[in-house]
Amino acid sequence: xxxxxxxxxxxxxxxxxxxxxxxxxxxxxxxxxxxxxxxxxxxxxxxxxxxxxxxxxxxxxxxxxxxxxxxxxxxxxxxxxxxxxxxxxxxxxxxxxxxxxxxxxxxxxxxxxxxxxxxxxxxxxxxxxxxxxxxxxxxxxxxxxxxxxxxxxxxxxxxxxxxxxxxxxxxxxxxxxxxxxxxxxxxxxxxxxxxxxxxxxxxxxxxxxxxxxxxxxxxxxxxxxxxxxxxxxxxxxxxxxxxxxxxxxxxxxxxxxxxxxxxxxxxxxxxxxxxxxxxxxxxxxxxxxxxxxxxxxxxxxxxxxxxxxxxxxxxxxxxxxxxxxxxxxxxxxxxxxxxxxxxxxxxxxxxxxxxxxx
Amino acid sequence: xxxxxxxxxxxxxxxxxxxxxxxxxxxxxxxxxxxxxxxxxxxxxxxxxxxxxxxxxxxxxxxxxxxxxxxxxxxxxxxxxxxxxxxxxxxxxxxxxxxxxxxxxxxxxxxxxxxxxxxxxxxxxxxxxxxxxxxxxxxxxxxxxxxxxxxxxxxxxxxxxxxxxxxxxxxxxxxxxxxxxxxxxxxxxxxxxxxxxxxxxxxxxxxxxxxxxxxxxxxxxxxxxxxxxxxxxxxxxxxxxxxxxxxxxxxxxxxxxxxxxxxxxxxxxxxxxxxxxxx
Numbered sequence: 001x002x003x004x005x006x007x008x009x010x011x012x013x014x015x016x017x018x019x020x021x022x023x024x025x026x027x028x029x030x031x032x033x034x035x036x037x038x039x040x041x042x043x044x045x046x047x048x049x050x051x052x053x054x055x056x057x058x059x060x061x062x063x064x065x066x067x068x069x070x071x072x073x074x075x076x077x078x079x080x081x082x083x084x085x086x087x088x089x090x091x092x093x094x095x096x097x098x099x100x101x102x103x104x105x106x107x108x109x110x111x112x113x114x115x116x117x118x119x120x121x122x123x124x125x126x127x128x129x130x131x132x133x134x135x136x137x138x139x140x141x142x143x144x145x146x147x148x149x150x151x152x153x154x155x156x157x158x159x160x161x162x163x164x165x166x167x168x169x170x171x172x173x174x175x176x177x178x179x180x181x182x183x184x185x186x187x188x189x190x191x192x193x194x195x196x197x198x199x200x201x202x203x204x205x206x207x208x209x210x211x212x213x214x215x216x217x218x219x220x221x222x223x224x225x226x227x228x229x230x231x232x233x234x235x236x237x238x239x240x241x242x243x244x245x246x247x248x249x250x251x252x253x254x255x256x257x258x259x260x261x262x263x264x265x266x267x268x269x270x271x272x273x274x275x276x277x278x279x280x281x282x283x284x285x286x287x288x289x290x291x292x293x294x295x296x297x298x299x300x301x302x303x304x305x306x307x308x309x310x311x312x313x314x315x316x317x318x319x320x321x322x323x324x325x326x327x328x329x330x331x332x333x334x335x336x337x338x339x340x341x342x343x344x345x346x347x348x349x350x351x352x353x354x355x356x357x358x
Numbered sequence: 359x360x361x362x363x364x365x366x367x368x369x370x371x372x373x374x375x376x377x378x379x380x381x382x383x384x385x386x387x388x389x390x391x392x393x394x395x396x397x398x399x400x401x402x403x404x405x406x407x408x409x410x411x412x413x414x415x416x417x418x419x420x421x422x423x424x425x426x427x428x429x430x431x432x433x434x435x436x437x438x439x440x441x442x443x444x445x446x447x448x449x450x451x452x453x454x455x456x457x458x459x460x461x462x463x464x465x466x467x468x469x470x471x472x473x474x475x476x477x478x479x480x481x482x483x484x485x486x487x488x489x490x491x492x493x494x495x496x497x498x499x500x501x502x503x504x505x506x507x508x509x510x511x512x513x514x515x516x517x518x519x520x521x522x523x524x525x526x527x528x529x530x531x532x533x534x535x536x537x538x539x540x541x542x543x544x545x546x547x548x549x550x551x552x553x554x555x556x557x558x559x560x561x562x563x564x565x566x567x568x569x570x571x572x573x574x575x576x577x578x579x580x581x582x583x584x585x586x587x588x589x590x591x592x593x594x595x596x597x598x599x600x601x602x603x604x605x606x607x608x609x610x611x612x613x614x615x616x617x618x619x620x621x622x623x624x625x626x627x628x629x630x631x632x633x634x635x636x637x
Contacts, residue, residue: 051531075537087532091550101536104546156536 001065001159001192002027008054008062010043010216017043018054019216025160025194025209030186032203033196035213036239041196044213045162048194049081050074064159080153080191084165086145088137094148095133098123101156123151126185143174147181154191163195167202179206200240204228212236234352237278244284244322246277255351258318259294262351275353279346281325286312286334287343295343298322300336312336314344391612398609401602409606414582415591421499422588423614426567429506430514433563434556437514444515445522459515462508467572474505475577497579502587505573510563517562521555554629561622568615 003025010018018040025031033041046052047062051074054060062069069077088097098120102111111119124130127147129140137145146166153161166182167175183206186193197203203210204224212219212227212235220227220236231237248257255262255275262277287295298314301321305311310331314322322344326334336342409415443449444456462470478485478495485496495501525548533543549556571589578585588611595604 049535051535074531074534075539077535078537079535081532081535083528083532085526085528087526087528089529089533089547089550100533100538100546104533104536104538104542152532152536 002063003048003160003192003194004061004063004066005044005048006061006063007057007059008044008047009057009060010040010047010052010054016216018047021216021218023211023218023221025192027192028190030183030193030206030208031195032207032210033194033213034198034200034203034210034239035219036198038215039213040216041198041213042164045164045194045196048160049079049162050077051081078156078159080156080158080161082146082149082153082161082163082166084168086137086149086169088145088149088152090137093134093136094124094129094140095120097137097148098152098155100152119155123155126154127151141174142170143178146170146178150182150185154189158191161191161193163193165196165198167197167199175202182206204240212239214239231350234276234278237350237352242281242323242325243278244281246279246320248275248277249273250275250353255353258316259296260346261294262349273353275351277349277351279349281311281323282309283347283349284322284324285330285345285347286314286324286326286336287345288334290343291345293345295345298342298344300338300340300342303336303338305331314342316344394605394608394612397605401606405602405606406610409603409610414586415588415607417583418586418588418591419611419614421502421585422568422611423618425499425502425506425587426564426570428503429510429567430560430564432503432507433510433514434560437511437559437563438518438552438556440511441515441518441522445519446527460512462510463512467509467570468576470508471505471573471576474501474508474573478504478577496577497581497585499578499585501577501579502574502585505577506567506570509570509573510566513562513566514559517559518552518555521552525551554626557622557626557629561619561626564622565615565619568611 004023006022008018008021009016021040021044023044033044035041043052047054048064050069050072054062064077064079074081089100092100099116102116102119105111120133121130124133127150129144129147129151132140132144137148140148146169150163150166167178170178179202195206204227207224209221210224210227211221214235220232222230227236228240231240237243246257246260248255248260250256250271250273251261252271253263255277257275257277260277286300296316298316300312301315302313303310305328309325310328312324312326314324316322324344440459444452444459475496476482478488478501480486480489480496482496488495493500495504529547529551530543533547538546569589571587571593574587575590578587578590580586580590588607592604592607592611595601595607
């Protein structure tokens with residue numbers, strides 16, 4: 001079932017948490033709301049759930065399955081909400097927690113005891129905690145608690161599932177496992193899901209589509225590939241992974257950054273307009289001798305080879321620091337040393353000038 | 359052997375602080391109670407029998423404990439509302455209201471008694487309205503309840519406040535999104551989390567009410583068999599130099615109060631034990 005928000009704004013006092021946000025999530029999608037803290041992503045999630053009300057506006061609407069839910073309370077929206085700190089009821093067992101949503105229904109809609117028991121057992125199996133139904137939340141690990149919170153949300157057979165920083169409070173290892181598990185779960189049950197995260201890796205790995213947010217606005221919506229490889233704004237470029245920045249100018253239709261002159265395809269920019277060049281660390285290469293392509297000289301300052309890539313810090317002649325990521329193979333061939341003079345060349349770059357992106 | 363089995367304490371001064379605690383409690387609590395106990399043991403059983411069969415005493419017992427329970431219960435209900443409002447809703451003047459809660463602590467009880475009497479007497483601001491309706495507060499058992507409620511309120515509010523502050527609204531939101539009604543959220547989510555604090559507030563308010571003297575003697579009118587509380591009866595016996603009778607009465611009151619508070623504490627231990635399991 002789809003989710004759609006249109007022209008949603010929300011202020012808390014003078015602080016504008018959301019500024020005219022519109023977004024559509026199609027049925028069965030797994031969408032990430034990605035952004036730094038204060039970007040409005042949690043507020044948007046809470047508005048969809050009905051836990052917060054958007055500022056009134058003539059065109060502000062929240063639709064679930066194309067039905068306007070503005071007047072419906074959180075309880076009647078049938079939205080599964082998973083909180084960052086689980087919010088499991090401490091005085092109830094795991095079983096009672098999961099059963100809660102079914103037990104509180106009005107008598108006419110309430111399943112009988114046997115049906116509730118069966119549903120809970122089935123959910124316990126789904127979250128792989130079959131034998132822990134009689135435990136209290138405090139007797140579970142963080143990862144187990146989060147799964148119970150998820151089962152509790154799924155027990156009401158929600159139309160959509162909303163997760164607020166679902167892995168935020170967990171340590172790195174558990175986070176990895178739970179991520180994979182959630183991905184598989186989504187493939188199994190296909191409930192339309194939106195999760196909030198500030199971890200770009202999590203968003204890129206888990207989501208079908210990523211919504212990058214900043215200062216209450218949506219910066220870009222796209223597949224993980226699109227937002228990573230074709231960021232449309234500087235913010236998206238900077239937020240998704242490490243990036244090196246060069247300042248330059250537009251000269252006769254080309255953006256010029258030291259030795260590099262890059263054809264500006266749009267060509268519309270004014271002569272002398274400032275331009276900024278962004279390049280990811282893995283799109284830089286280190287050379288000993290020029291291969292004909294434009295290169296810039298630099299000095300190796302630091303090498304860190306523990307990890308999936310070798311990180312090399314270079315100092316340019318201008319005094320700026322560059323971060324280069326080499327594969328271990330490339331590093332073995334090159335074997336750069338600290339203090340050595342080398343040449344840097346560029347592969348993929350993105351240039352942003354005042355009025356367009358290349 | 360004994361040394362080897364001694365637990366290591368990382369905070370120094372365990373012996374000193376324990377010694378101080380025992381001495382302090384002995385001087386302040388145990389000693390006066392022990393004196394009463396010795397005196398009580400030296401009494402003849404007939405003194406107790408006399409006291410227990412005196413209808414005046416029985417009426418006073420009924421009134422004191424009944425009114426104290428009623429007051430503590432009222433404080434539990436309305437203290438909860440006050441504490442909830444103070445914690446959850448920011449409103450202008452909240453600090454002033456918050457400070458007002460402590461007033462019954464600070465006011466000399468005689469002053470509160472006189473003020474309440476003035477208010478509820480036939481000519482008073484409230485009494486003028488209630489008496490024609492047939493509701494008599496001042497110089498009636500109801501007046502005792504009013505006085506005991508008044509002096510016990512801060513105990514209920516001040517014990518509930520931190521417990522409510524600790525209660526993350528996230529739990530209510532979770533219950534709300536699962537479709538629970540407001541009433542259901544209160545019964546199943548809020549109340550169980552606050553139960554220990556509610557019980558403590560009730561017990562403190564009750565204990566305070568059982569020992570109250572100053573405010574009650576003004577508003578109750580002290581009519582034998584109707585509005586006489588135990589403390590007043592004890593005072594009366596002392597004034598008539600009936601030390602044995604006063605001692606017997608005091609011992610019985612102490613025993614009963616102790617048993618009630620002990621029972622509440624046992625329930626409390628059960629709760630906290632369960633809470634620890636659930637934490």
